[in-house]
Amino acid sequence: MQEFPITRAPASKPKPDPKTLVFGKTFTDHMFLMNYETGKGWHDGRIVPYGPIPMEPCAMVLHYAQEVFEGLKAYRSPDGGVQLFRPMENALRLKSSCERLCIPAIDPQTVVDAITQLVRLEADWVPSEPGTSLYIRPFVFATDPSLGVHASHTYLFAIICSPVGAYYAEGINPVRIYVEDEDVRAVKGGTGFTKCGGNYAASIRASERAEEQGYAQVLWLDGVHRKYIEEVGSMNVMFQVDGTVITPTLTGSVLPGITRKSCLELLKSWGVPCEERLITAQELFDAAEAGKLEEAWGTGTAAVISPIGEMGWEGRHVVVNGGEIGALTHKLYDTITGIQWGTIPDPYGWTVKVC
Amino acid sequence: MQEFPITRAPASKPKPDPKTLVFGKTFTDHMFLMNYETGKGWHDGRIVPYGPIPMEPCAMVLHYAQEVFEGLKAYRSPDGGVQLFRPMENALRLKSSCERLCIPAIDPQTVVDAITQLVRLEADWVPSEPGTSLYIRPFVFATDPSLGVHASHTYLFAIICSPVGAYYAEGINPVRIYVEDEDVRAVKGGTGFTKCGGNYAASIRASERAEEQGYAQVLWLDGVHRKYIEEVGSMNVMFQVDGTVITPTLTGSVLPGITRKSCLELLKSWGVPCEERLITAQELFDAAEAGKLEEAWGTGTAAVISPIGEMGWEGRHVVVNGGEIGALTHKLYDTITGIQWGTIPDPYGWTVKVC
Known part of the structure; x- marks a missing residue:
């Protein structure tokens, strides 16, 4: 391993109270x-x-x-x-x-x-x-x-x-989201598959509007057809429909999430059918209204898994799994966080010991 | 006028040689x-x-x-x-x-x-x-x-x-451009109509590729249909076809340029027919091949007017006005720069005296 020279800080700052940590506001020495x-x-x-x-x-x-x-x-x-x-x-x-x-x-x-x-x-x-x-x-x-x-x-x-x-100091509570139909986060040929600042700057307005209306986040549609689901907030998104897990395919405007990839690998190892493909909002809301949308969740580094409890789109409103976190969502959360914190074995070689 | 407090620099820096100034590299006191x-x-x-x-x-x-x-x-x-x-x-x-x-x-x-x-x-x-x-x-x-x-x-x-x-230290020479068909600069619902950093970051790769291939800039197509012309490099773009000046309409992904606006106002005052509308690359190259594309130019603060002499798209190659700056392009350049530098009268009230 490469070793880099270190100039040490003259003194270590006091550590913040671990019970009241706010995301991204305190930095180390x-x-x-x-x-x-x-x-x-x-x-x-x-x-x-x-x-x-x-x-x-x-x-x-x-x-x-x-x-x-x-x-x-x-x-x-x-x-x-x-x-x-x-x-x-x-x-x-x-x-x-x-x-x-x-x-x-x-x-x-x-x-x-x-x-x-x-x-x-x-x-x-x-x-x-x-x-x-x-x-x-x-x-x-x-x-x-x-x-x-x-x-x-x-x-x-x-x-x-x-x-x-x-992330879930008060327990995992499924969130309310709605389909954003004005602003676009990314488009094929643009920078949607990267983690560049511009993607996030472009997304702020829709997130603010969602919060004002009592939603936790927006479900982004593709910029070309305005009908395919891409991401939820700054997370990837997955749905269990009629026993199969579906997630938007990586078309160039969707971030190739590492939690997304880990979820897909876990699901496949568990024998859960998975499909990476185009998913329309229409299809999703139709499935929900037909009682076939069993679970829905976002995936990302911050939350790991963020269950979705309610979704709104063009006046349609659906509740997912009675607004409760679903069994598969919970199993993904428990497995990934278990591996991350080392409380369960890691048969995939995903963790790297630092000290 | 509001007056703001001034903390003066202890000494004025030496002024650079006005004959060898490079854009955006030397700053004032x-x-x-x-x-x-x-x-x-x-x-x-x-x-x-x-x-x-x-x-x-x-x-x-x-x-x-x-x-x-x-x-x-x-x-x-x-x-x-x-x-x-x-x-x-x-x-x-x-x-x-x-x-x-x-x-x-x-x-x-x-x-x-x-x-x-x-x-x-x-x-x-x-x-x-x-x-x-x-x-x-x-x-x-x-x-x-x-x-x-x-x-x-x-x-x-x-x-x-x-x-x-x-900008044109060696005279105005029309540039070669080509239609970019992979990268997209902006899309409706995004930030294309603003001057935000993300738009420019997204555009760099295409510009670099264009330069490598001997072109000065790219002609951007819209991100939805990939057929309508939007901008050239980081400038707005105008074409004179069969006596009428056409320029992409402001659909949300095109910057509302101030030089663009000034050109349109001048052209209208001169009685030149102008249309702000959707323009396909197909239409433009067809017009050029039929001998009807008379002039083409970019508009922006840095260059004011940048004549386009050659355009490439999907193997098609057209020369505009024999590769020379056209009469209308020249008149726009002379008029706007004349007003800007105060060498001709400003009947439009565009200039503001500072001292």
């Missing part, structure tokens, strides 16, 4: 940084005290959003150790995001090594209360001090870490 | 800053020395690209004064961009006042060589130190200025 420059490539990987980065006002990222990110977690296992969940998948997706955004890709093993070394250094920051974890945010952005619209010649790759609370 | 905070609104507008802005690594703009910008210029007129071109149009478009991105809008008059005061302070930086100007870049970005995906509660509005050289 250190961060990883690495620079890119045309001709030199990626260089000078290092761990330094967490703190502000001086930014030129003309830095490209502030104008043209040439930026991508990843998200994963480190988990405290029952033996007191710390482990990651499929970090190479994040490193590979970061590479794919970089390529679409014309950012020079970072060697995936270097990304995993940097994450591992940083988490090892910050191991005291991985909380041990049930459901808590250390959220890890790798991100890359363009730093050229120039306003020309083209790929930057310089970039910064950073990794920061934030202890986060249990 | 001062910048304008203003903060937003939920509950306080936009406040603390001020002019300070130009320099790095300390940025939290978790600042929202670096992750979710909640950011918008504008671009306009200050021109040195023959009497030695300095003037702006339709600055209120930029301020209004900034408001529209902010609204789509869930950024609290800034009062347009405040934006114009800030631009005016900053340019007045930096008047020595407005070059006077032919074709040179002072490029003005207002921009707004989300600064919340938090990784949650939602609208930020804090923002920074900044204005920076850069002296720029003549």
